[in-house]
Amino acid sequence: MAVYQATASAPVNIACIKYWGKRDTKLILPTNSSLSVTLDQDHLRSTTTSRADSSFEKDRLWLNGVEEEIKEGGRLATCIRELKRLRKEVEEKDSSLPKLSSYAVHISSRNNFPTAAGLASSASGFAALVASLAALYQLPASPSQLSLIARQGSGSACRSLFGGFVAWEMGSKSDGSDSLAVEIAPREHWPDIHALICVVSDDKKGTSSTSGMQRTVETSTLLQHRIKYVVPERMKAISAAIRARDFEAFARITMQDSNQFHAVALDTDPPIFYMNDVSRAIIALIVEYNRVSVAAGGKLKAAYTYDAGPNAVIYAPKENLKEIVELILNYFPQAEPFKDPFGLFGAGAQGKL
Numbered sequence: 001m002a003v004y005q006a007t008a009s010a011p012v013n014i015a016c017i018k019y020w021g022k023r024d025t026k027l028i029l030p031t032n033s034s035l036s037v038t039l040d041q042d043h044l045r046s047t048t049t050s051r052a053d054s055s056f057e058k059d060r061l062w063l064n065g066v067e068e069e070i071k072e073g074g075r076l077a078t079c080i081r082e083l084k085r086l087r088k089e090v091e092e093k094d095s096s097l098p099k100l101s102s103y104a105v106h107i108s109s110r111n112n113f114p115t116a117a118g119l120a121s122s123a124s125g126f127a128a129l130v131a132s133l134a135a136l137y138q139l140p141a142s143p144s145q146l147s148l149i150a151r152q153g154s155g156s157a158c159r160s161l162f163g164g165f166v167a168w169e170m171g172s173k174s175d176g177s178d179s180l181a182v183e184i185a186p187r188e189h190w191p192d193i194h195a196l197i198c199v200v201s202d203d204k205k206g207t208s209s210t211s212g213m214q215r216t217v218e219t220s221t222l223l224q225h226r227i228k229y230v231v232p233e234r235m236k237a238i239s240a241a242i243r244a245r246d247f248e249a250f251a252r253i254t255m256q257d258s259n260q261f262h263a264v265a266l267d268t269d270p271p272i273f274y275m276n277d278v279s280r281a282i283i284a285l286i287v288e289y290n291r292v293s294v295a296a297g298g299k300l301k302a303a304y305t306y307d308a309g310p311n312a313v314i315y316a317p318k319e320n321l322k323e324i325v326e327l328i329l330n331y332f333p334q335a336e337p338f339k340d341p342f343g344l345f346g347a348g349a350q351g352k353l
């Protein structure tokens with residue numbers, strides 16, 4: 001008897017231009033375009049196996065071995081439904097294919113990092129889920145087409161369908177058909193850029209991105225300014241910086257955009273604080289590190305960015321990483337550094353940084 005099963009894996013991505021705000025909460029259409037780097041090391045990945053079988057009674061999903069409910073009309077159900085719909089189209093064109101679209105699926109997904117650590121697990125999770133079902137159904141869909149579906153799982157997930165430097169174009173259509181991820185440059189274009197992740201706290205975040213965004217859209221006037229006047233220019237400028245491998249410009253824009261995202265969170269009523277004192281101390285350290293370099297006639301050497309939580313991601317050219325890790329260890333001596341075989345550093349401190 002044939003077994004219909006496929007496995008796919010997707011990494012986390014960390015945004016340099018942040019997505020924050022939905023103009024359509026059901027289709028997950030953003031209020032601004034965004035741009036991220038997909039991390040390409042073995043850390044921070046989700047791996048998902050999907051199996052279709054005529055004997056399965058209903059769609060089921062396990063996350064790290066624990067079954068999760070697939071709520072009717074929820075995001076998981078939407079992604080599964082959309083992929084089954086695409087499979088059905090393929091089956092209608094070729095009647096010799098098994099009718100997998102009519103079978104229920106069982107899906108098992110694992111993260112190789114703590115799910116609640118505020119490290120964008122929903123991005124890699126939904127991207128891996130969509131990629132594994134697309135492989136199971138042998139869909140002739142491009143990563144951009146699949147990103148339309150992953151977006152409906154978790155907005156930022158659409159960017160994890162590509163490696164390297166990826167933009168999520170907000171689009172303008174109300175059906176969401178042009179709100180998709182596109183590659184700005186593959187990883188090989190600029191292999192010198194590395195990401196250092198400083199786990200400041202692995203607690204689950206206080207305000208989820210969904211409720212935080214909704215509150216910001218409803219109450220922040222700064223968000224309206226950001227959407228209209230700031231992000232469109234930044235998207236162009238950072239794309240150009242990536243194409244030109246201009247770290248100076250890339251770093252400046254990345255830090256400015258992280259700052260503005262957290263300013264918009266603060267401008268929300270009631271205000272949202274994602275960073276803590278340790279996060280701010282790391283910002284001060286990177287600012288000073290860059291200041292000393294520029295004062296000596298050099299260039300910016302590192303860029304910090306923070307998502308909806310206190311953990312820092314520091315982008316830097318490889319040659320500066322050792323120095324940055326030493327600097328962090330000097331100021332946060334309790335940090336427990338680890339180094340993977342590929343040269344990506346991480347300072348994991350489990351709340352002790």
Ligand code: PMV
Nearest residue numbers: 015018019155156209307308
């Ligand atoms: O896709 P979500 O709902 O997890 O939202 C992600 C929001 C940020 O991580 C703060 C920014 C981004 O662009 O990834």
